[in-house]
Amino acid sequence: MTEAVFKLLTFFLGLYALLPTVLARLCHIGVIWQGPREGKRVAITFDDGPHPVYTPRVLDILKQYNVRACFFVLGYKAKTHPELITRMIAEGHEVASHGFHHHFPWFLGPRAIIREVREASRVIAEITGQPPRLYRPPWGLFNLFSLLHSFLFGQRVVLWSFMSWDWGRRCTPESITRQVLSRVRDGSILVFHDSDDTPGATPGAPAKMLAALPMILQELQRRGLAIAPLAELNVQKENLWQRLGQRLDSLIIRILGIKELHLNGRPTLFCFRLRRYRGRPLILSDGTTIQPRDPIAELHLNNKVLKEITSTGKSPERIALLTLKELKRSLPALAQWVHSKPHGKNIRAVVGLTMLYRGTERLGFSVFEPPAVIKGLAKWYQGWLLTLYHTEGRLRLHRNKEKLSPKIVAMGREELVRRYLRVTENLTGDNLMKKQKVGHLTG
Numbered sequence: 001m002t003e004a005v006f007k008l009l010t011f012f013l014g015l016y017a018l019l020p021t022v023l024a025r026l027c028h029i030g031v032i033w034q035g036p037r038e039g040k041r042v043a044i045t046f047d048d049g050p051h052p053v054y055t056p057r058v059l060d061i062l063k064q065y066n067v068r069a070c071f072f073v074l075g076y077k078a079k080t081h082p083e084l085i086t087r088m089i090a091e092g093h094e095v096a097s098h099g100f101h102h103h104f105p106w107f108l109g110p111r112a113i114i115r116e117v118r119e120a121s122r123v124i125a126e127i128t129g130q131p132p133r134l135y136r137p138p139w140g141l142f143n144l145f146s147l148l149h150s151f152l153f154g155q156r157v158v159l160w161s162f163m164s165w166d167w168g169r170r171c172t173p174e175s176i177t178r179q180v181l182s183r184v185r186d187g188s189i190l191v192f193h194d195s196d197d198t199p200g201a202t203p204g205a206p207a208k209m210l211a212a213l214p215m216i217l218q219e220l221q222r223r224g225l226a227i228a229p230l231a232e233l234n235v236q237k238e239n240l241w242q243r244l245g246q247r248l249d250s251l252i253i254r255i256l257g258i259k260e261l262h263l264n265g266r267p268t269l270f271c272f273r274l275r276r277y278r279g280r281p282l283i284l285s286d287g288t289t290i291q292p293r294d295p296i297a298e299l300h301l302n303n304k305v306l307k308e309i310t311s312t313g314k315s316p317e318r319i320a321l322l323t324l325k326e327l328k329r330s331l332p333a334l335a336q337w338v339h340s341k342p343h344g345k346n347i348r349a350v351v352g353l354t355m356l357y358r359g360t361e362r363l364g365f366s367v368f369e370p371p372a373v374i375k376g377l378a379k380w381y382q383g384w385l386l387t388l389y390h391t392e393g394r395l396r397l398h399r400n401k402e403k404l405s406p407k408i409v410a411m412g413r414e415e416l417v418r419r420y421l422r423v424t425e426n427l428t429g430d431n432l433m434k435k436q437k438v439g440h441l442t443g
Helices: 002-025 054-064 075-080 082-090 110-128 149-153 173-183 205-222 240-256 303-312 316-340 342-346 372-389 393-399 413-420
Strands: 041-047 070-073 094-097 156-158 189-193 259-263 266-276 295-301 349-354 366-368 407-412
Touching: 054 082, 054 205, 070 075, 075 082, 075 110, 082 094, 082 110, 094 110, 110 149, 173 205, 189 205, 259 316, 266 303, 266 316, 295 303, 303 316, 316 342, 316 413, 349 413, 407 413
Parallel strands: 041 070, 041 189, 070 094, 295 349
Antiparallel strands: 259 266, 266 295, 349 407, 366 407
């Protein structure tokens, strides 16, 4: 009986703790452990802080060499030393989560994991004004729930490319420097520790790391390796599930017969399909009334174009600017198609269902609340698409649950033509419409 119980416990421990750790650490499933080997960039991270003695010295060195890093902080320490977190943010560093305590993940149940993550995120958000987008489990160990971390909590899990071994009893500034510089490559994510009061750390070890850090920074710069924040390292890659999901979405698009709207051979921000309107009557701001069975052009956003915009624009401001620029190109193309094509002349209005409805009224659209059932389905589906086509889509969903609420947007055909029709030599009906695999409307 005892032997059977022992075997059962061993099986569950392997399934709950050992297998997820192997999948994450050796197979790199669900985690970021290095950036792309292009661009001559590396990232530096620090674990277990903030510490009132060591962390300020780390920040002084980074400031001296004009380097920005990512600090994976413990929630209870951040709560004790909020001034250090504030300084990190003020000096351009990123603050990420290392959990609230430095507990051993293998011995934490689901409720404990949730409590650790949420409490750490709450403390960091109270100090910095926004929840952390990155997480690193203590010791880099996983259980079933921490392996699914990004799906459960909307935070990307970040490990490291190799150890610096800066916490051991026998480490020296020279051994730390040698260990890092012998293995660092383009795209490496380096890890150091700015605290010595967590289990397993040797008292005084961070002082040796501090002695090694200037030598490491100088040599990295001499080798032409730029030290960049994790966000700028461009480590966000599509995983297998995203690629499979995008293929599934392309198949759905083909089945539904949705078409890209092209201008001069290039896809615009819009896709559409012609159909009969189904829903309650809508009275638009321009006086147009849409009744059930009226012919409409059902609008969708082209996720391939949105994906290109978000990958090109590295800041929210840049993304907004590029999207606005594409809108200025796409709306006239839509007006020209409506004006010149036989099917376009027959429609009553253009109608879409989108989470990106803010500001559309200034463009001439009317905004309406969809039925509860349609709204729920659209929110789930467009949220799914957001995680497929945007590298931080799941994180955005977690941060903006209340804001990401689909609305119906509609504009009458005559209003669209009046506002946006531009006839030029290059704008012809032949290059406006091309049937291809495209993405749905998403936020």
